Amino acid sequence: MKKTAISYLLFFSLLFSLGIGNVSCQNKKNNSIVMRYDSLSKEKIITLTPFDSTLVLVFYKKYPELLPYKKQAVAIYQQQQYNYIWYDGNGIKETAAVLWNKINNIQDEGITVSVPYKTVLDSKYYKKTATPDIELELGLTSYYLFYVDKVYQGIDASKSKELGWYLPRKKASYNNYIDSLLVEPTSAQDKFLMPQYYKLREALKQYRDLDKKGGWNKILVTPKFKSLKPGDTSAVIAQIRTRLFLEGDLTRDSKDSIYDEELKTGVLRFEIRTGFKADEVILPKHIAEMNVPINNRIKTIMVNMERCRWISNGLTKSKEFVVINIPSYQLTFFKDKKPVLVSKVVVGKVMHETVVFSGMMSYIVFSPYWNVPTSILRKEILPAMRRNKNYLASHHMEWHNGGVRQKPGPNNSLGLIKFLFPNNNNIYLHDTPSKNLFKEETRAFSHGCIRIEKPVELANLILKDEPNWTPEKIDEAMHTYKESWYTLKTKIPVYIGYFTAWVDSQGTINFYKDIYKNDGRLMEMLTKE
Incomplete structure (x- = not known):
């Protein structure tokens, strides 16, 4: 057992x-x-x-x-x-x-x-x-x-690892809490599972209640549907209004078929909490998201409740820690249990999934070299070199110790700074010269490492209490074209997770795309338990 x-x-x-x-x-x-x-x-x-x-x-x-x-x-x-x-x-x-x-x-x-x-x-x-x-x-x-x-x-750790989950599983003993759990389960709840679990449980109840009342109808559009913008009039707008009201994005359903300011507020709210960029123009992709059946939403909440079972409350007891949620493409840096920085990130594409695990950030590297991984060298760099004999020079690369590395500078694939938390997966956080990627809604482009939109801000916050590391000193170190390492005096936990449903601090439930297709496999495991 x-x-x-x-x-x-x-x-x-x-x-x-x-x-x-x-x-x-x-x-x-x-x-x-x-x-x-x-x-x-x-x-x-x-x-x-x-x-x-x-x-x-x-x-x-x-x-x-x-x-x-x-x-x-x-x-x-x-x-x-x-x-x-x-x-x-x-x-x-x-x-x-x-x-x-x-x-x-x-x-x-x-x-x-x-x-x-x-x-x-x-x-x-x-x-x-x-x-x-x-x-x-x-x-x-x-x-x-x-x-x-x-x-x-929750399910056995061996099964969660099949889904690529390598965050440490909960090992808590409830000796001190079991009495209060049985007699006063509400007051004791935060001692057993992470607070997010109980928020999702409440969302599950709300969505099940809505399902019992019939849920929502599919919004019907013609194959030629292209978009709707403020001021437009259409029967589809009335359908959208009802749909958004049922899920709480609108406070009332006026049944109006005119795209007015009230509807725009609801549309923007829906888009943001389902992983889209805020856009007042309603596109087919937005309609498709509105047409996700309520039963699918319920299953998504359930699998994320299961993921919460695997996490110990102790993970967030550190004074500072970094959390990255892969499906939301977002990094949050917490200090004294409060979020002090939120940044967009780029994660691994499907063929190079970013691993769900944790590590201790120990080093910041300024003006880093990029040591090209063997797999990328073999599959991408060497074929490119055969096609173009000047490929290395044109990409600011050089041979080094039998491998290839890219020189420090603004064109380096790691940008001007990287944050290391040593691990067997060779994953780290880093800057990037490809800033345009952060404008995309879907940001799974990397080979597994995590690119940060706000690396300078993160460095400044981490080194805020270091008198020798002023913002000016950090900027200077990033632009020397010479790699330098700094060892953090206090290591910072980094947690990389995978949650496709998350209730935020305002009580709003957010749904994100299951980019690595883990939800369906986890739901299958749960039904066979």
């Missing part, structure tokens, strides 16, 4: 938080209730004796779909000397009701798999007998492990 250690620690904490650590005997009689009277108050005290350990094996033989949780359950009950977890002398505990409610509403967490034996254990749960039902006891234990596995852990 995967994640055995984490789940065991989770449950071990739960056992003590539910107050079952004090045991007076190791009686093996099943469902045995012991009544005694306090010698002073004369009040009746009801306690439960431990149950027969062989009943655990009997249970999992009868309910084989829960067998993956047998090993953890056995270890837990051995540690607790086979005392009941979900029952006390007065019957089933209130904490069992909290868990049962979570299991009944597990679909709210974007979980697609069904809960095994739910109907059978439902009938046992709702009997509410004072005498413990051993099958319900073990069923609740299995359901708890099932919930932790699906909601807080």
